[in-house]
Amino acid sequence: MTNKSKKRLVIIIACITVIVLVAILLVFLLGNKISFVTEDGKSIGNNSTIEVAHGSAELPKISALYNDKTPIDVTTTGEADLNKIGEYRIAYSASYDGNEKTISVNIKVVDKTPPEIKLKGGDELNWTLGKEFVDPGFTAVDNVDGDVSANVKVSGTVDANTEGDYTLTYTVSDSAKNEATVTRTVHVVQKKEVDPGNKVVYLTYDDGPGPYTQKLLDILDKYNVKVTFFVTNGFPNYQNLIAEEARRGHTVAVHSYTHKYEQIYSGVEAFFDDFNKMNDVIKNQTGHAASILRFPGGGSNTISKKYCPGIMTTLTNEVGNRGILYADWNVSSGDAGETTSTQQVVANVISGIQKNNVSTVLQHDIKDFSVNAVEQIIQWGQANGYTFLPLSETSPMHHHAVNN
Ligand SMILES: [Zn+2]
Numbered sequence: 001m002t003n004k005s006k007k008r009l010v011i012i013i014a015c016i017t018v019i020v021l022v023a024i025l026l027v028f029l030l031g032n033k034i035s036f037v038t039e040d041g042k043s044i045g046n047n048s049t050i051e052v053a054h055g056s057a058e059l060p061k062i063s064a065l066y067n068d069k070t071p072i073d074v075t076t077t078g079e080a081d082l083n084k085i086g087e088y089r090i091a092y093s094a095s096y097d098g099n100e101k102t103i104s105v106n107i108k109v110v111d112k113t114p115p116e117i118k119l120k121g122g123d124e125l126n127w128t129l130g131k132e133f134v135d136p137g138f139t140a141v142d143n144v145d146g147d148v149s150a151n152v153k154v155s156g157t158v159d160a161n162t163e164g165d166y167t168l169t170y171t172v173s174d175s176a177k178n179e180a181t182v183t184r185t186v187h188v189v190q191k192k193e194v195d196p197g198n199k200v201v202y203l204t205y206d207d208g209p210g211p212y213t214q215k216l217l218d219i220l221d222k223y224n225v226k227v228t229f230f231v232t233n234g235f236p237n238y239q240n241l242i243a244e245e246a247r248r249g250h251t252v253a254v255h256s257y258t259h260k261y262e263q264i265y266s267g268v269e270a271f272f273d274d275f276n277k278m279n280d281v282i283k284n285q286t287g288h289a290a291s292i293l294r295f296p297g298g299g300s301n302t303i304s305k306k307y308c309p310g311i312m313t314t315l316t317n318e319v320g321n322r323g324i325l326y327a328d329w330n331v332s333s334g335d336a337g338e339t340t341s342t343q344q345v346v347a348n349v350i351s352g353i354q355k356n357n358v359s360t361v362l363q364h365d366i367k368d369f370s371v372n373a374v375e376q377i378i379q380w381g382q383a384n385g386y387t388f389l390p391l392s393e394t395s396p397m398h399h400h401a402v403n404n
Pocket residue numbers: 206207255259296297
């Protein structure tokens with residue numbers, strides 16, 4: 001080998017060595033990399049900002065990949081109060097095969113939830129023609145700002161001197177500019193003031209509709225008697241009879257969705273949640289929300305004391321604030337437990353009616369033997385000069401003494 005070719009070989013070996021070294025360096029610098037991505041697949045790096053909704057349960061989930069394909073564990077350091085608006089620093093670290101990477105991320109806790117507006121008296125309201133309109137009121141609570149009722153703006157007007165439907169719009173924003181809007185429809189209607197005088201009977205039926213309600217409706221039609229149904233969701237398959245009750249001219253009123261004492265009497269909000277749920281069913285069936293209520297167990301019940309002392313005192317006052325009327329009864333048929341005899345129900349109702357000028361009779365249309373008593377009660381009443389009426393917002397409402 002000549003000197004010249006020796007020299008050339010050395011140069012070639014040197015070049016190859018340099019190329020190999022550069023290649024190893026490139027693989028090390030470019031290939032061995034750890035990257036971080038958010039849950040929705042966005043890649044993040046040092047000083048990235050991630051927005052988190054106020055009140056979130058946990059920090060955003062960050063995952064790490066080695067060479068864009070191998071998932072590796074991430075450790076988190078630092079703390080953020082997700083129930084407090086602000087910015088926090090969180091470090092995310094990951095290591096793999098002797099490589100380690102840490103990024104510091106700016107966690108921004110922001111308010112993304114609008115306030116919640118609740119309308120006292122509900123989103124549908126009946127108003128008597130000619131009576132000056134007064135808004136029953138509202139509350140607005142924001143998850144961050146708290147009570148923002150004072151910031152609610154109401155637009156729209158109600159002309160109480162002209163029959164018709166009016167829409168009021170309630171709008172409020174929180175400090176993060178999340179806006180909430182709700183509307184209320186006010187039906188201005190002519191209401192006849194009923195002066196029932198003597199010998200009036202309000203027949204009322206609780207806990208249905210159920211398997212015997214259709215039979216009852218047909219008996220009532222036979223005598224052209226209108227009554228009041230305090231309805232529940234106890235038999236969901238019979239819900240269509242709520243529409244039928246209204247269609248035949250009876251009053252549909254709220255009893256309870258669940259009729260579970262331990263639930264509805266556990267607190268004021270629990271009670272009205274249940275009330276509203278039943279009223280939604282009524283609205284679906286009849287097109288109108290009801291404004292008359294019968295408390296399960298009556299206003300005088302003491303069982304509620306077990307779940308919330310004093311709740312009946314609060315509820316019997318609060319319903320008025322929400323534009324709801326409630327009716328107890330002054331004649332009990334005994335069909336809730338004392339008897340299962342049709343003749344005994346007839347006897348109880350007839351003797352009760354005779355003791356009052358105006359009677360509100362409690363029966364349950366989910367009891368066959370009680371529905372079977374209705375025809376005799378009506379025949380006796382009509383033969384003895386009684387008028388049967390459905391309850392309306394202008395009817396006298398019997399109220400029991402409150403015991404809790
Ligand atoms: Zn009941």
